[in-house]
Amino acid sequence: MSATKINEAFSIIDISNSNDPNKELVNGTSVAKELIYGQRMSRTLDNFIPEASEALQLAARAQHICRWEIPRNSYPMDRVGYLKWREELKKFHAKKASEILEKVGYTQEIIDRVSFLIQKKKLKKDEDTQILEDVICLVFLEFYYSDFYEKHASEKVIVILQKTWKKMSEKGHQAALKISYSEKGLDLIKQAIA
Numbered sequence: 429m430s431a432t433k434i435n436e437a438f439s440i441i442d443i444s445n446s447n448d449p450n451k452e453l454v455n456g457t458s459v460a461k462e463l464i465y466g467q468r469m470s471r472t473l474d475n476f477i478p479e480a481s482e483a484l485q486l487a488a489r490a491q492h493i494c495r496w497e498i499p500r501n502s503y504p505m506d507r508v509g510y511l512k513w514r515e516e517l518k519k520f521h522a523k524k525a526s527e528i529l530e531k532v533g534y535t536q537e538i539i540d541r542v543s544f545l546i547q548k549k550k551l552k553k554d555e556d557t558q559i560l561e562d563v564i565c566l567v568f569l570e571f572y573y574s575d576f577y578e579k580h581a582s583e584k585v586i587v588i589l590q591k592t593w594k595k596m597s598e599k600g601h602q603a604a605l606k607i608s609y610s611e612k613g614l615d616l617i618k619q620a621i622a
Contacts (some may be wrong), residue, residue, distance in 0.1 A: 432466045434482060441490050444524070448496050462492050468571055473563045475602055484537050484556045487545035491527035493608055520545040548601060550596070562600030563593050570607050577616055587622035 439617075461471035469488040473480050480488075498520055503509035522543040529539045544557075551557050569592070578584045596604065601621075609617065 433532055433534065434485060437528055438470070439532070440491055440522055440528045440532065441525070442447045442527060444494055444528070445492075447494070450496055450565065462495050465567070466490070467531075468567050469563060472567050473559070476563055476566065477559055478584050479561050480559065480591075481556060483541040484559060486525065486538070486542045486593070487556075487560055489522060490528070490542070491546060491560070491564065493524045495521070546576055558597050561595050562597055562603070566594050566598060566603055566607070568592065569604050569609075574610060574613055577613060582616060582619075585616050586620045589617055593621055 442463055445462040445466050446460045446502055448462040449457045450461040452461045452464055454464055465490045469491055470485065473485060473488045477552075482585075495517060497516055500510075500513055503513040505517075526539050526543050529542060534542075537570075541556075545560050546553075548557055548561060551561055576588070587619070593601065593604075604617075
């Protein structure tokens with residue numbers, strides 16, 4: 429693995445994501461939402477699978493690249509609109525990532541693999557796609573879940589948790605149960621997986 433190449437790619441991805449107009453408060457500092465998301469994806473992947481392939485590391489960092497450029501409300505606010513928006517985003521993220529990797533000098537093979545992973549192809553069949561999905565779910569549970577359950581009815585949260593759980597592997601489940609949750613957060617998870 430070429431450390432300089434991957435670091436250069438990470439740096440360009442981070443610079444792109446630092447343009448996110450949406451901010452999140454992290455330890456009292458306002459940070460671009462997708463910048464911190466990409467960095468959380470990388471950290472979580474490193475902890476979950478320290479020996480992850482270079483393509484998987486790149487896909488994790490670029491998973492939400494420039495996501496704000498296609499806002500959710502640019503599609504109908506129903507289930508069909510949501511699914512269409514998600515599909516469009518996958519292609520958009522894959523294209524953005526491919527352009528960066530090409531610029532950095534990655535082979536077509538790696539570029540195609542990263543694109544494949546970002547689009548989450550062959551979930552449950554491709555090991556790296558499954559790992560990426562696990563990491564996405566773990567990042568949600570660790571960093572975004574508590575805000576989420578505060579804003580939604582418990583019934584809705586339980587359904588979302590069941591869908592999340594279904595997408596994860598056994599190893600993902602084990603890692604998810606090691607995250608520290610509030611009493612309410614843990615209780616909702618227990619109900620969801622009962």
